[in-house]
Structure formats: C-alpha cells, structure tokens
Amino acid sequence: MSNFKIDEQCTLIKDYGSNISIEQLKMSFTVCHSVLEQINNVNMKNMFIDRIIRSLASVPYRNKKLADHELIQHELLILIRNNGIIDPLHRRETSDSQTENLLLDTSTLFVHLSSHIDDTNIAAFKHLFLQKVLIDELTHCLKDVAMHSHYLTTNSSLLRSVGFLLVIFKHFHDNPLNKKEYALILPIFFSVGQCLCSSRAVQTIRSLESNFVQKLDDEQALLLSTMPWYLQWYSGYRETKHLLKVHRTLLTEFTQWLINCHPDSYRHCSSKFATVLRHISYFLVRPIESDHINLFSNEFFHQYSQLVSYWSTVLASTLAYSSDELNTKFSASIIIQNIYNLSLHRNVLNFMKTIPNLIAMLLKLTDVNNDEIQLNAYRCLGKLMDETDIKTMTNPEQLVHVHVEFLVKSIDDPHKTERFSSLLESLKSKSDLVTIQREYLDVSSDFVQHDQVKIEFIKQNALSLLIQCVRDDRFDPIKVRQIALEILVALSFDNNACLVLKYNDQFIDQIRSLANNNQSSLQRAAEGLLWKLEKEEEAFTNTNKFNSYKYDIMISYSHRDQHICHRIHEQLTLDGFRVWFDRDCLRGSTMMGMADAIENSECVLICMSNSYKQSVYCQSEAHYAFERGCQLIPILVESNYKPDGWLGIIVSGKIYVDFVRTPFQSAYGRLKSEINEQSHRQQLEISNQFSESSHSVTHSIIDLPTCITQWTHEHVKSFFQQIKLEHSILHLCTYMDGHRLLHLYEMCLLNRESMYQSLKFELNERYRIFLSVTDYISFLDEIKFYVPFISKLVKPTPSTFLSITLCNIL
Template sequence: MSSTLSMALRGLDHGDKKILRTRFIAIMSKATPDYNENLHEIVDVLIETNFPCVHVIDHPIFILMRNTLVDIFQKPADEFHLLYRIGELFSRMADYVDDKNIHLFQQLFTDATIIQCLIRELSSVSLTSHDSLISGIGHLIDTYRKFQRFRPDIQDNVILSSLIMPIVNFVKSAEYKTSFLRLSAKQDEITSFQKLILVTCPKYIVSFWCKRQPDVARAAAEETLSRSSDILKYFLPTIDGWKESVIWCMFYMVWLCQYSSDDCLLVDYSVQHTKLLDYVLKIVQGKKLLYLESQDPTSGNLQKRASELLCYATLYIYATTFLPELCQKLKEYNITSILLRLTKANYSKTQFHAYRILAVVLSSDDIKQLANAAQITTVFIFYLKESINLTSTRSRLMNLLLNLKNLSQHDEIKAEFGRQVEGLSLLIQCATESQFDPEKVQLCALEIIMSLTFNNEVEAWLRQNNIFVQYLQTLTSTSNAPYLQKVAGGILWRLYGKTEHEFQYDVMISYCHKDKHICHRIHEALNADKFRVWIDREEMHGSMMEVMADAIKQSRCVLICMSDNYYLSPYCQAEAKYAFEKRRCLIPIRVQSGYKADGWLAFITTCLKYVDFTKMDFDTAYTQVVSEIRHSKAGWKNSSVILSPSKMSEAPAMREGGLESTVASLQKRVELIDSDPRLTELDNEGDGTRENGQ
C-alpha cells in the first residue's frame, strides 16, 4: 500500500485539493481493520514526500490521526512511535499555515481533549519516559506554537490558552536546571527530553503574546532569572569551548530572560536583572561566538546558533536600558567598542539591537568620535520604515521612537536627518496618521521633530512643508490632547519664534517635570524669600512655548535644573538654548546624583559654576542659589542704563512717547551684556563644584 500511495502522491500537484481528497477517500476505503497499521504507512509516506496537505487538513483522515493521538495518550500502549510520527507530520504541515488556511488548523486542533492529554503528559513526563513519547509531545507543542504565532486573537482562545501555564510550570521545574547542567562540553546532540524542556517549551513561551502575556512573563520571571544566573556562572568559564548543543539551549534561555524584562519586571526583579546583565555582557564578548557569527551565514547550524545567541543577548542588554540604574551601569561599563563590533554582525537584527543600545548609552563626545553617524541614522530610518508598514512590529515602533528621541539630542544625528530627509517624512507620518497611538507614537514622533529643529537644514525643510505646518496649527487650536498641543506649539515656536520684552521676574526655573519634587521645593523657598519667580507647575499646553519664551525674556536669571530627564527633553533644550541666546544669567543646578552635563547642555553651561543639590543638604545648596541670584541682581543694578524690574513703571518705555528711549535702552543693554564678564567667565568665588563641559 505504501508504494502505491507514494506513487499517487508524487504525481499530484500540491494545490490540487479535489484530486487529493479523492485519493484520501480511496486510501481509507482500502484500509484494513487495523487502522493504526494503515496510519503508519500513510503518515510515513506523507512525511517522506514532504506533501503539505494544508488545503485538505479538514479531511476525515486527519481527524482520524488526531483522535488516534488521543487514544494513545489515554490508553498507554506500545504505540508511541505512531504518536511521534503523527506529531512530526502535524508539525511539518503547520509550517505552511497562512491566513487562507488558518481556520482549518483551528478547527482541527482547537480540541479540549487533546489539549488535556498534553497537559497531563507534561505533568508526568521525565528523563525515563519513552523517547518517542517525549518527541511526540514536542512535535505537538511545536504544531500549536506554529499556527498561533503572530496571531494573538487565536492565542486568546480559552481552549488553546489553557496550554500555556502547564508549559511554563514544566519549564520552571527543577528538571530544567538539571537538564541544562547535564549538557556535556563534548555533547553535540541533545536528548529528546533536553530538547523538550530546554528548547521546545521555552520557544512556545516566548511566542506567546496575547492579552495574558504579562501574567505569563511574570509567572516565568523569578525562576527563569535566578536560575539563568546560576547556569551562566557555571558555563561562562568555558564559553570558548561551547558546543552547538550548549549554544542552542543557551539561546532559548537568554530569550526567556528577555521575555521576562518588560518595564514592570525590570523593576520588580531588578536584583536578578542586575546580576544577569553582568553575565550576558560576557556572552557578547565571547571570542568563539563572535568568530562563528562572522562566518558565512550558510556555513551550518553552529554558525546559525551562535548568531541567534548573540542577537538575543544583545536584545536582552537593550531591554535592560529601560531601567535607569542598569542603563547607567551600561554607560559606566564603556561598552561602545563591543557594540560597534556587533553593528557589523551578519545578522541584521543583531546590528539593529546594537544600534539601539548605542542610541541610549553614547555620549555626545562618543558620537563625535564615531565615523558612522550616517550609518546609525540610515539603520534607524530603515527599521522605522519597516516598523511603520508592519502591524506586527508596532511595539518595536514605539521603542524605536524612544531610541530616536535619545539620538536626536546629538548634533551629528540632527545633521544626518537634515541630509536623509526620508527620515523626516517617516517621522511626520508617525506624527500625523490616525492609525498610530496619539500618546505612544504621535507624541514621541513630534518630540523628535522638535529636537531636530535645532538643525538649520531640518528647520528650513519643515518650514517648506506647508501641509505639516497647517497640521501643527490645527493641533494647537483644536486638539483634545493637551500633550499634542504642547509639542505642536513648541515646534511652531521653534520655526517662527517671537519678540523681546522687559524683565518682570528675578528668576525663572527651567526644569523637567519628572524632577518636580526638588524643583518645586526650590520654588517654594524662593517665594518665601520674596523673589519674583516664574515656573510652570501645571505642565502647560497649547501656546506653552510662547509663554516660556516670554518668561525667559522677562526673567533676569534662569535656573537650569540639570538631569538626564532635562537633557532628553526637547522643551527643556528649547528653553535653555533660548535663555543662552538671550544672554540671561544662567545658574546650573544638579538635581540628579552623579549627572554630568553632556552635548548641548554641556556647551551652554561650560565655565559656569553650578550648585549640586545631590551632594549638599537642601539649605546649604539653596543658600548658594540665592547668592548667585543676588550677585546677578547687584550686577544689573550697578548699571546706570539697565533698569531694576521694581522700577519698571517709571521707565521711559512705559510712558507715552517713550518708544525711542526704550529702543536706545535695549541696544545699550545688549552692549552691556556682551561685555559683562559674569556671563562669560568662570566665577572663582564660592564653594560650588565646577562643570568642565563633560
């Protein structure tokens, strides 16, 4: 029968469903009473001929196969080889799943009985179980993974989703670590049980991205992270001698760690992630892994496994950058040279992840020293375009924009966007199209555009884009989203600007609202001491940039409240640079422990004394701030031309016919500011630490 069947199938067109159904009917009509014997032959031939059969998967012969699996599970007998072969056939068929036939897979496999059989077997399978039984379970789990992958709506099915937690619990069992540690340094092949618990089941878990994903990740996290550190500690000393089996299993273990590294889990398991990060950084420095990755991608499985492991190790490192203390740790490690090597990897995703880490950890000086600022920008533009066009990569789009928000602070990257205007068009697409989330995508894209307006070429290009300018004007007047109004107003202000005014305030506090606790305390203290202070405590929106500009022009001094948050905020950059351009007295204060001014912020605060609120008690630091404000005020009063704000009602500009006098006064003021040494030279008095442009 097998030879006849084989000949019949070899002569068929894979897409000829009608004839194929007829053949299957004929096969079943000639079957003997021992269906299992016939199924053995049918399954073997289908596997041998690699016949996909996906278009006829609803044929009774496949239902018979599924029911036979249930019988074998429920009535233990020496039929495990048939179970294994049917599972293998189903797994192969699932390789051909697509949107046209997915409903057929659902009909066949959304069966509570076979799911319950799998769950029961996972709770009892062990190293001593029959190899064919273990392999059969593995093939069936692979089948379920393949047809549900990238289909969260199907993963949400109550029957299908009941399989995920038993798989998680199986991987969390003590057998996982035991199986891993049993991998021999000379072991090229892994056992069927090791493949099930170290490869197949982890692969199923990391492909699970439906509504229950956060709960699944949390369920796996604690055991996964702690155990992975122990395993890496054991294997890392021999990293350059790892065989393919170790590299393969290590890849899925690192992928599980990455799966357990969303924002909440990074915080809740920060101790475990901190320890694990040290180990994963050693993986991406493994000489053998890097050598294998650099070889011809078609050279074999060993090269493929090494590339996969380096890719997901790099992705895990990127994931840790979302926890501030781990991000700071990466900056202190000075891993730029490692990342630059990974940007040349054969695997494009490894390159991408390395660039994403660079976007976070590179300082302005690092960017200036790189010869590939253009390449970094090109890669991000490529993945931005890809992520926009694919619905399945929307979460990556949000992270990508966050990376670009960091990168866009660097002048070299701004200049590249001025040259590679396709990137600007893509950002405008993200900012304006209704398909994108207003807060997570549109807002971030607009903030990046605002940062890029500090480049003259970008600014000129945007001014010529009338449709985008009209969109911004509409946002500022009609949008129901205050955060979009705010940034739209900021971009328009950057493009068109406003005019000068007289002083009305002693000091303006320029700060990021994420640092509001200390900044609001400074504001309250200044108010108590009768200083006239301008501060935005309510996160204004709409025409906010115009108000900020007026506040700067009406303030004698501007407190620059320095932190990473401040540096990364395009609004704060706009305020600080405008205050610098208007020659206001800048008083830098540090509100984040260990922060060193970088890039544009270093440029405008170089040679200025700053006050460190993180190294002194509040009262001591505040006293220094008051001293600086009063020192500045005394300087203005000593000028016979510059008017005290308290006397502004008596100024000629405020009296009828006093316009010419006001113009002359303003011109003289500019001359005096240009010559005032307090605004351009280091003040050597006082105890404040000095920035050195770092």
C-alpha cells in the same frame, strides 16, 4: 476495500507532490475521512492515519498549500488531531511504540503547518487547536513531566512531541488573541513554568559540560530550549510573578555554568547548541516587554552584570581569532543579541558603559554583512554612545550613512521581504516589514539625541525619508509613523532642520491633520512636533517675566522612572508644596498644558536618567524650562547615570541631588534645602530685574555712519534699536563699538549654528532672555549693509545645505 481507497489517495498525493492542487487535496481528504469513519478498530485506524500523514510529507512543508484554510478546517485533520494527539496524550502511561510514533508524526505534521499561520487561516487553526480537551491533556502531560522524572528518560518520542506542541501554541502568540483565548491557553504557561522550576530543570543545567560543542538529548532540548522559548512571549502582570519564580530557580545556575565555559571555545559552538543558548539566554535576560522589567533588573543585577562581562569577553575572542567572515556571522549573531538584551536593563546599561573597548567592538560589527548583527550592533551603540564617544570617532558620518542606508532599504522596499528573511526570523516576527521598519526607526530615535548625529542625519537627507514615513498611509501608524514623528521632533531642535520642516507647507498640513487623529499616541507625537515648529516661539514671546507662580514645583520625568518620582511627589505634597505633576505622563494634547505648568512654576525638577535623555517629550519640557530661564534642580533617579549632550548642557554647573546612592530621606532633605534656596534666589533676581527695568533709559535713535568701523558704542545701541533687537542681542553688545561688533559678526560667519547657541545660552544665563532664530537671522541680515568688506580672517562657506534640502523635500 478500505485499504485500497486510502492507498489510492496516498499514492495520488505522493505522485503529484508539490504540484497537487488544493481541490485535489480536498477530494483526497474527503475520501480518506469517509473511509476512516467506518473503521472501528483503533489500531487499524491509526495505521491508516499514519500512512496518510507520511504521504502528505511529499507536499513540501515550505509550500503553504497544506495550510490553506479549507484544508485546515477539514474534518480529516480534526480526526487526525483526535486520534494522533489527544488520544495518545491521554493514554501516555500505557501507550505502545505504534501510538508514540503516531503522536510524533502527527505533531511533526502540525508543527510544520503552524509555521504558515496568517490572517487567511488563523480562524481555522484556532478551531483546530484551541480546544479545551487538547489543552487539558497537554497540561496534564507537562505536570507529569515536572513531577515524575521517568518521563524525561524513558519516552523520547513523547518529549519531542510535547516540544512540537509547545511550538504550535507559541505560533498563536504571534497573532492577536482575545481574552477568552488567552485564558484558555494560560494553563500551558503555568505547567511549563512548573517544569522549569522543578529540581530536574536545575539538575539538567548542572549536568551540562563546560563547553559549547556538546550534544543535547531530548530532555535537555525541551527544558533548556523549547520551554524557555515558549515562555518568553507572556507579559501579563500575573504571569510576571511566575516568571520571577522561574528566574530565581534557573538564572544563577545558568550564569555559573556559562561563565565557567572558556570564551575561546565559543568559536566551535554547534548550530543546535547555539539555538539553545539563544532561547534560554533570551528568556532569562529579556523576560518581558513591560514596565515590570524593573523587577528583574533590580533583583538580578549581579547575574546580569556577570553575563554582560562574559559575553563582552566572548565577543573580543571571536573578533580576535576569527578570520572567516561566515564563522564570524554565526558566532557574533547570538553574542550581539545577548548584549543587546542585557542593555534593556538600564542599570546594566550603565555598567556596560564601563566595559573597555565594548563600543569599539560593536563598531566593528557594523561592518559585518549581516542584517541581524548590524541591527543589534546599532541598537547597542545607540544606547551606549554618548557625545564624547561620537566626537572622538574618526568618521561618525559613516556610522550614520550605513544606518540611513538600511533604513532607506527597509522603507523603500516594503514588498521585498526576502532581503530581511533572516532578520525577521531572529526577531520572531510575522513575515512583514513593519517590525524591520520599527526596529531601525527605534535605533534612529536613540542616535538622534546626539548633536553630531543630528547634523549627519540632516546632511544625508534623512529628513525626506522620515517625512515619507509620516505622510504615507501605507506605513503602520504606531510602529512606524509615530516613531518617525518623534525622531523629527528630536531633529527639530536643530535650527536647519526646524526651518526645513517649517517651510514644507504640505507636511505641516499633514501634521495638523494627524494632531486631530483619534489614535492618542500618534496625535501626541504630531502635537509635539507642532509645538516645536509653531507654538514654542510664540509661547516665549508671550512670557511674562514678572510672573506670580501658581506652583512651587513642576516635576519633569520619564514614565519609566515613575516609581521614585511618584514618591518624591507625594513627599513634597505632604510637606505643603504646590506641585504640578503629570501622574499619568500625558503628552501630545497636553504640550500647551506642559508649557503653562512650566510658566507657572517657581522651579522645575529635572529627573535625570537614560530614559529621560532619550525622550523627545522630556527634552521639550527641559528645553522650554531652560530657555525661559526657570530655576532648574537636577536630580538623579538612575544608578551610575551621567548626563551628556543636550541634557548635560542644561544641567551644566548645577548641583545634583542623588536619589540613587543616597537614602531617600537624606536625598529628600537636600532637595528641600535646594528648593528653598532657589526660591530665595529667584525672589532676589526678580526684585533686581524690576529695579533695573524701572530705571532703564531709552536711547534716542541717531544716524549711523555707512561703515561699521566708524561706529561708537552709542551707534551700536542705535543700530539695535532701529532693527528692534534692543531687548535681546543688545544686552550683550551695550559697551561694544563698531570694531568689536564687526568681530562678533565675523565669528558668526565662521560658524553660524555654534554662535547662535553661544549667544542664546549667554542671554539666557545672564538675563533670562530667549534669543529666537528669527532675531539672530535678522541681526546677520541687517548688519551686512554696514560691512563694506569681508575680513581676510573670515572664509565663510556658502550655506547651500538649507536650499538643497528644501528643494529635495519640497
């Protein structure tokens, strides 16, 4: 009778297949559970459980129906878990083939169901799997695998089942876990780490053939693919110590095996072996997303350098020999992911910049019709390219165009996940577009630090897209809206973009509202943009040139460089210097505090690194200090870093103090000497400025001839007095007559942006005076009334961009 009832339900499930309803499944589950509870014979019960599991295979695993929360929390699945997983794991040393097959079938069922964990069923899955007895049995089994190698050779079903169980628990890491839940599964982490630190794991790597076409057995798949894939999701500091131990055991072995494989053979890599390469490479190269990544960067720099050189060679081989686009996509996806993961180590990134043709190869990958490849190529290029690289490109606008196009699609199609399905899979993300949007915005934040890219972003109307991201509440406040705000801060250093944002009243109101948001990081970004748009120029106008300084030194640095910067701060303090140092790297609400610190510091240390250059907050600090004419002392805090772009301009012509290649005490001694010399120079300059100010003579205002060519240098002075610019541009034009002033005007018409930057730079360098955009525009507007013609040498193009952009955004 029992046999008949279970067979009847199994037949029902098979007959209906994918068309069976959840209610019908619940009824079948209830009948089967009731029958199984009455069976006392373990072998018979297990036989029926296996029959039920096999019948459920007729309901497609891609169908989320079986993962419904009412089914997951049904008593039948709890019984199947106990008999099909916990008991076989407990009896693993004495189990027979029937028990091993049941374990494998049950694990296979549950691993497919766990791929559908979401907000509706996460509680039911946790109730099913986050059970101490199950975790204890899995942990003990993993310890046996680490200590007794016979498990790896005599029980293939057990190894595959353990792998599936690790995948199930890994799926929980894609969802929020509280501290109690995290602590509950932590023993699995330690046991997996123990397996990977075992001599068997080392021997498994050494036993690999020197090619990419070999077939892997269950032992190799578990140790080299599933376990590394599982471990890469842990990021706590306590876990970091154990991850370091695994890396010290495996990284050198893996690197030596890999670089002995001929690069040309990678084109024939099998899909299964490619998965192994993806998982172990990801784990060994990109172990954690935290500040502790510096521990790995420094200790394993030699191996990482070997790996990036090798993958660059493989990429060159792939691009040279592959004529089939499909094969190129398959081969390039893992190569480019590995190169990107290596670029996250800043010292490796600087080494990557020395690899010939790497940028050219990455640019080729942006043409491959594959979202994952394009994203990773853009992420690498955003980190690798400097101003010179972009300026030498034949069509830099195309690079920005394609990137903006993808960003538009990810922002404008928030409900169309099909397009990004493969990319979501490669990013190991839940099935939403928040990760996609964040990733593309992260690429934008790297690219917009380059002036040429800023111009192209603005031309291609990216401002309206970013404003949409900020204003629309549908977008994630931290992963999307905050990054969009930070990109706008970077773009606001461009005068055209700054004016467009200033004149968008609705957007400004939105930013003011976000500046009062209780989410600190979003508030920080909003206040940073408000500083650029409204408060920075006001701060300049209120500057007292003859300031008495509260601090000797202000240290401007990136949080990622905090270790060396903290040490410099401590040494300066010990030596009696008054130092302003933001130990916690606070931003946002402290923007005015930052300005106050700069105004009240005799000199500013610029702690140069890739992270510093990429930070819009660091750029705001350095820009404000530069525009105010502060005494700047650039110091190198990252190996092989060479400043370019806006940072290169700010530190141009200044002597660097190198804290990387020079021993700390020697570098610090040079820093102290430079601080003392800067202080002496500052005092002399203030004294000279005060002397000049006390002897200055106010010129009387005189009538101006209607034609500028008739002006003498006295007319020029009078003109600037009349338009109230005698304290800014006049300093550069004191000895000009009308002809020379007309020539200056013609140069401004030819390139308004470039001339503004040149005049601003010269005023700052020579007179420590800030030239505002308002003063520059006033000069161009007032002088045109005295210019009766346009020189034939000047062919100004109508400045339509600003009006068009304003119309688009407003």
